[in-house]
Amino acid sequence: MSNTTETKTAPPHGLPPQDKGGPLARFLKATELDTRLLGMLGALALIWIGFHVYGAVFNGFGAFLTPRNLWNLSVQTSSIGIMACGMVLVIVTRHIDLSVGSVLGFCAVVMGVTQVYVLPPLMGVGHPMIWIIAVIAGMIAGTFVGAIHGWLIAYRAIPAFIVTLGGLLVWRGVAFLITSGETISPVDQTFKLLGGGPYGAVGEVGSWIVGALGCIAVVVMVLNSRKQRTRFGFVMRSVWADYFIGGISCAAVIGSVLLVNSYPWPKGIVKRYVAETGIEVPAEGLFISHGFAIPVLILVVVVICMTILMQRTRFGRYVYAIGGNPEAATLSGINTKWMTVKIFALMGFLTGLSAVVASARLGSATNALGTLDELYVIAAAVIGGTSLAGGIGTIYGAVLGALVMQSLQTGMVLIGFDAAIQQIVVGAVLVFAVYLDNLYRKSAK
């Protein structure tokens, strides 16, 4: 190593930025952007534009990059995205959870029975507490099931693969027993809003409020990071890089607000709404925006909370430590067994939350809900860069992975590929994505 770091003008700590490589490399270094993240965003853009152009050329209509499709895409991604956040923790600690699809079905059935059969006779149909109690019951059920799995894995030393493979069969079976195979409906009207749809979205004003909060959060984070680095005299990211990242983030937030606000309610719904409320319709017609769907906002809150949990708390630090070296984690005084129980309980909690979204979107609860979801959730996490060898993985990566998978499926439906080809493509993409990731990691070393 040379002594160039000891020049008098250099800050007291850290390496001065090196002027190596081309302009792109310098740009990436200055902004400290995650090249992996950029790669995923690039892949996503490619998929979106690809499907749109394909539709425009061969079908005469590019249906992908429309507010309607993108809005629906966001809603469809929510359920898998919420579970993928939990799956990151499970896979980072070198475990696997094959049971999430079945547990989702089980939680949905618990919530369905609670709000359709148990509570209405006690409290009266449409009581405002029904949906709250039902949601809590479903999430407790999920957390409890996850904790049982975690306990068997940690304290009875049964491999996670086996415990959750058993769980996959057991909880699907339990869900069937509870419902006798029947569909439970209709669900509570308020509960139904949690699944999206025209009424299950926050509207134009609500979306602008969400967007404003998002931009404020971005600015506060950038300023706070600068303050922290000044406190310890670390090398500072240059001001223009901070402005650039802050600007791009705010633009993305505002762009998504404009997008969801440009998707209007369908005419039939507007007509019914007008009839119900008796408002006057202007001559040019009534344009009511969807705005952000509630399940998407649930996903956003989950992503923020889970990212803070993973990056800024001891719990998250221990999750990564266990994944990197379980023995070292134990020798550092981390109670790895209890951590495993907590991680699986959290996975169960998020599965319960995901069941709320999935079942509300469907407007009913069936024992088959969530079938094969475990594979999509695992695939989302892995496409998002979570390493099955443990120790590596991010929340935002998993959610982007879920978005990539959902985009592929939606896109193929839009351009008219049939189900068999969809499966082939999604499967091949999963394998190819992991191969690319391997190449990336080798070159990064």
Added chain:
Amino acid sequence: MSNTNTPLVEMRDICISFGGVHAVDHVSVELHPGEVVGLLGHNGAGKSTLIKILSGAYAMDSGEILINGEKAEIRNPRDARSYNIETIYQTLALADNLDTASNLFLGRELVTPFGLVDDDAMEAEAREIMARLNPNFQKFNDPVSALSGGQRQSVAIARAVYFNAQILIMDEPTAALGPHETQMVSELIQKLKAEGIGIFLISHDIHDVMTLCDRASVMKNGKLVGTVDVDSVTDDDLLSMIILGKHPHQKEA
């Protein structure tokens, strides 16, 4: 160091067996403040197992541990840390995917008033301590898997030294080091010794033990061959204890 004072650590009659094999069989050792005690023996003699009992990684079957003359309950690594026992493991016990500061503070992170981990504060502390231990060390933002063997070792040593250890266990601390770094560890041991810290040093290198240690305990097949003052024996005496299991002073008697 006088043996009339209460020992810092007293391990009495320690036994542990794994599946019928007596890995440690009625072994007693003691350590005084400011003393370096070498633990010698072949691979599989039970040295590492013995100190892993002290560091809380294994639970002993029978025997007792006294710290400053009082009975200590050490059931896990957290208990050991609460008695100011720090360990540098042979395997280093680093989480390869985490950076230097995260490893240094693993299990006792610095937190902000909101209870969130304070990575910047930890990095600042890590820079300060590493500057003392290994002035060339610069890679603070890389995972420790990107570090050289010597750098990794200095992270493991820094972790043990930072938290005001009273009792330090070093399992082959110089195994991965070059001559220059080995010299630095020797100087560090002298310095810690002068501060009144008691050190158990496991080593295969008789020369190391002869120069660094005050006393040496030799183990063979899970049993203690004997403990000798290093000044009163020769290299050959120690070797014959290790290989033949013969106590030099018994031989004379």
